[in-house]
Every structure is written in structure tokens, then in C-alpha cells.
Amino acid sequence: MLDKIGIAKRIAQEVRDGMYINLGIGIPTLVANYIPKDIHVILQSENGLLGIGPFPTEDKVDPDLINAGKQTITMVPGSALFSSAESFGMIRSGKVDLTILGAMEVSEDGDIANWKVPGKMVKGMGGAMDLVASAKNIIVAMQHCSKDGASKLLKKCTLPITGLKCVKRIVTDMAVLEVLPGGGFRLLERAPGVTVDQVRKATAGRLEAHDDVPEMRLQ
């Protein structure tokens, strides 16, 4: 089983040179730390920045420079700043190559639920609905099962939907899976020490899984 950093490291392997990428809050933000040095990507922040740099040193903290998680950040050389309307314009028009975000549930049709749990405090969807409605390529970072062992990879989402038929690939603590164009999950890789059977048991939605599915390779 992978920890959060393991999930982030595995997702970093999906990143290709030249991509413009939007990283969600949580595990997706960690992905930036594990992108190989020889790959040049530009990170988009929904609050109006292309070219997110590392966290600042204490003397460079600037309240006018934050990311979508409200964390203080820096800009890389060649950054560009813009308004929230322009930011979502480039998201909506499909200019962002890859979106990585967290989820509470994903269905075998690629539906995602990640913004609301009825009966609990509703904090809002932020930019998630805009991102999933328009992104060309969405990778979801999530735990395969909830704390009580219930699968989060379902036939149909039980929580309020964020977007329909949008998830392409999922990296969990147990596996890498893709959502098939006609519906259903396909197991691509197992996490170290996890068996195909364990993935089958932990996946409530339809799963296509060969017995010889390889174990993922992490550095």
C-alpha cells in the first residue's frame, strides 16, 4: 500500500515534458515535488498564475502571492499573472493539459464526487466543477477505500456529483486504474505488496484485471 507521498510519486510519472498542469489541494499539490528534473512543466494556479514556484524562504513571503490552497508561494522565471475570469477561461477552453485532483468517490463511468457530503458542513466546490467539466485529461488521487473499508471506486457515485464522465485515470494507495471509454475500471498496476485479488475485493465497480498485472515501480 502506498502512503500519500507514494501516490504523489506515482502520479508524477504521468507528467510529460511541456505540459501545463493544474494541481488540486492535498495529495495533488505534493506531486510537484516529484516531477523529474529533466521535465519542464508549467503549473497553473486557479487564482491567477501560470508558473507556480516552490514555497518561499521566510524573507520572501508575500501575502500578494498565494496558490489555490491559500499557501504562500513564489513565481518561476517566465510566470504570468491574470484574473480569475481569465484563469477559468483557459481552463474552460481546454488549454490546461492535465488536471490532478482528489476525490471522495469515482464511478466506473468516470463520474467524480468530491465536493459535498450531505448532512455535513458544505464548504463549496471551489473550482472543481469547472476543472472537471473541461479538462482534457484528469487524474484522480485518492484512497481506494474509506476508513471503514468501503470501496470508493463504485458502480455509481452515492455522493453529490462534481462532474460526469470525466475521470481518465486513478491512482490510489492500492493501484493505478484507467476508466474505459465504454465504462468500467481497468487495473494497470498494483501498489507494492498489493495483490490483484485485494484490488478486486476493494473495487465495487466493474473491474477488468488480469492476474499478471505488474507492480508499480517507484523510485
Add this chain to the structure above:
Amino acid sequence: MIHKVVKNADDAIRDIPDNATLMVGGFGLSGIPENCLAALLRKGTKGLTCISNNAGVDDFGIGLLLKTHQVRKMISSYVGENEEFERQLLSGELEVELIPQGTLAERIRAGGAGIPAFFTPAGVGTEVAEGKETRTFEGKVYLMERWLRADYSLVKAWKGDTLGNLIYRGTARNFNPMMAAAGTITIAEVEELVQPGELDPNTIHTPGIYVHRIFKGSNYEKRIEQRTVRSIR
């Protein structure tokens, strides 16, 4: 004679009545009109509808007006990090309309651009789509969303001139430019207020035509929500 400069925040917000609809700039606590919010707190204006991406934190930003029950309704995309907000929402004292962030930004932009409605894919198939018209364009389903406008827009810029031309700094720009254009009365507070000609026209983000009142703000706290740093290696 164009006269937009006002003395201070109290002067700027003097005529905002109870039950007004306000747009309030900022993302998190970055780029919020600190001085105008403090003045509204002092004046005690009640029944406000606030269109703002976030609702501040418990003791800063719009959070200050929530504590004193001056806000009746919030129109936002994300309202976490605020316990008093949560309490008032669950008790029914506060009304909240949650909107996808890109839709919120575009509805405000549309308001300032004279476009009453537009179509977006965000929210199709979700509860956001309930009761809204949908249309299919080139095989994809879109939702119709309407413009948002406000009685008053409160924006914060880095620099401004006495004609109301504004320049923002860093990611403190966020919702401010669209809100500046969508207010019936737009009030801008700036860190530096200069004379016409001192700002390079090539670098103006918000042309002065949108701004009705402007003043130099004071004592900016610019509070940071998530102070994240790395150590020097």
C-alpha cells in the same frame, strides 16, 4: 471635472444602505478591501448580500461582518475555514448560494460586460444545474448562467490614480477587475494613490471608467492564511 477621490473608507461607503448587494474582491484573504470592510463594520450596515469567492476567516475579512450578523446572504464558491459562518449556516441565520468558481468569475465578468447570460459546461449533471436551461452545442451539453451585478463593488488594488485607473499586484488581482466593472458604484482602495500620468497606460488592469470612488487605504494587515515556507538549503 472628474472627482473620484474620497477621504477614506468611511467616506467611501457612507451611502451604502442596509440590504445592499455588494461585490467584495479577493481570493482567500489576498486582495480583499480591508479598509472598506472595517468601515462597514464600524457603520453597522445590515442585511448585506455579499458576492465574494470566499467568506474570510473567523476574525478577518468578511468574517468580521458575519460575526456581527451584518450579512444576510453569501454568494461564493468556497466558504471553508470559518466556524462562525458554519454555525450561522446550520442554524439558518445565513443564506448561502454556492457557485462553481469559474462560473462565479464569468457571471461577474458578464455583469460588467453587458452580457445577460452565457453557457458553460461547469456543473452539468450536478445539483448546480437544477432548474437551469441547458443546450447542446457541437455535441456537448452546457448550462445557461446569468450575469451578476451589484449595487456596490468594493475592490482593492496595489496602485491607482485619481482618475480611478488601477493596477493589481501578484495573485491579489483575482476577482477584483471583474467586480470593478460589475458594480453600479465601484469603490477602489489602493496602497498607493498617484496623479494622472504617473501610471504607465500600458500597464493599467482596470480602466478608470469603472471606478467611481477611490482612496488610499491605510494600515494594511494583509493577513496570510497558510504561511508556508522552505528553509534555505
